Amino acid sequence: MRLATLRTESGTRAARIVDKHRAVLIDDFSDAGALLQQPNWRHVAAENGPGIDFAPTDLAPVIPRPGKIICVGLNYAKHIEEMGHDKPEVPTLFIKFPEALTGPYDDAEVPSFNAETLDFEGELAVVIGKIARHVREAEAAGYIAGYSVINDYTQRHYQKRTQQWHQGKSLEKTAGFGPWLDTEWQPGPALTTTVNDEVMQHAPTDDLVFTPAKLVEFISHLYPLEPGDVIATGTPDGVGHARDPQRYLADGDVVRVEIEGLGAIENTTRVISRSLSSS
Structure with a gap:
């Protein structure tokens, strides 16, 4: 499974990558770092969600603000x-x-x-x-x-x-x-x-x-x-x-x-x- 942080019109969102140009948004998480705060993040990331097309420049730092x-x-x-x-x-x-x-x-x-x-x-x-x-x-x-x-x-x-x-x-x-x-x-x-x-x-x-x-x-x-x-x-x-x-x-x-x-x-x-x- 590949997880990313995508820039969208409404701000950044955590996403599961389907291929180089297609992803599934992960509800309620602004970025992949926020997703990882959930103990059951693997299960949450695997759930179905809205699909979205993206360009390479839509990719934000995968963890935008790591604690360390x-x-x-x-x-x-x-x-x-x-x-x-x-x-x-x-x-x-x-x-x-x-x-x-x-x-x-x-x-x-x-x-x-x-x-x-x-x-x-x-x-x-x-x-x-x-x-x-x-x-x-x-x-x-x-x-x-x-x-x-x-x-x-x-x-x-x-x-x-x-x-x-x-x-x-x-x-x-x-x-x-x-x-x-x-x-x-x-x-x-x-x-x-x-x-x-x-x-x-x-x-x-x-x-x-x-x-x-x-x-x-x-x-x-x-x-x-x-x-x-x-x-x-x-x-x-x-x-x-x-x-x-x-x-x-x-x-x-x-x-x-x-x-x-x-x-x-x-x-x-x-x-x-x-x-x-x-x-």
Whole structure:
């Protein structure tokens, strides 16, 4: 089952995806995140409802305002190597705020004062389906609602100027997220990131230092995970910052992140002329 948040004339609505252009609206829920708050969300999502046609740009971020977006750095061995780090013994975590999210086919609009050293990071996203507290790895799958695709869009200069990564990782409305939440898909198939149709990243999604189950175990021993919370599991090698010469994103560059059997997102970088003092 694939769940999404659709933009309609009357606002956003939770929906069950039928195919690439057709969905069934799920009554009484404004988005997929609100749906996941219901203990019986699987049953509710499977019920019949009004059908609706949609275009890719009608897709909002699949969970528009997660309570938590926990990102994992350095979780693919080759990416760890290309960034010059040692293999971590525990997950490297940082936070992205909901304001960073944008629709899976929206433009990523960046003010010109933030537009240097912009980078792409295609990632597999885990969406939590029920409260997870002190969960064991062997039981973690039961707490995962499903998977989605996210781009950990990064401003490298901001990221690198301190030891805390967050400031380079949460630019407003830059992180494409979607196109939907797939409740049946499982890690393994390849993730591919392209920039203007040129392949930049390609790796199997189960080639992780810390699997989704291990991440749920680790994080849930720090703080509870709630329905609709998101874990971005890290990016493979091939990011623009680590290339020689470095390949940063410019105005008009189209970033597409596709995970085989799960879906794809595609966002165009738009640099908006604006001074640092502008509101």
